[in-house]
Amino acid sequence: MLLYDLVKQFNSRVILRNNNQIEAEADSVIAMLMLDSEQGSKIDIEVSGPDENQALSAIINLFENRFDEE
Numbered sequence: 001m002l003l004y005d006l007v008k009q010f011n012s013r014v015i016l017r018n019n020n021q022i023e024a025e026a027d028s029v030i031a032m033l034m035l036d037s038e039q040g041s042k043i044d045i046e047v048s049g050p051d052e053n054q055a056l057s058a059i060i061n062l063f064e065n066r067f068d069e070e
Contacts, residue, residue: 002067004029006058012049014059018042026059 007014007026014026016035019042024031037043047056062068 001029001032002062003059004032006062007055010049010051010055010058012047012052012055014055015046017044017046 003026016024016026016032018035018037022035024035026032035043045056045059047059049055
């Protein structure tokens with residue numbers, strides 16, 4: 001999973017939150033699957049830690065590039 005692999009590169013905590021306010025830590029594949037969000041769903045991202053700005057920028061870039069899909 002691209003997002004999982006990406007967040008593991010940083011020392012910050014990354015929380016994903018869906019429309020139903022269900023939260024998942026992005027360093028857990030199982031937790032992210034529990035979000036049960038479809039493509040196009042709104043996901044809030046909360047990042048906290050020593051490299052939070054770099055982590056958030058990288059995550060936004062991944063989403064904006066549609067996870068490198070064509």
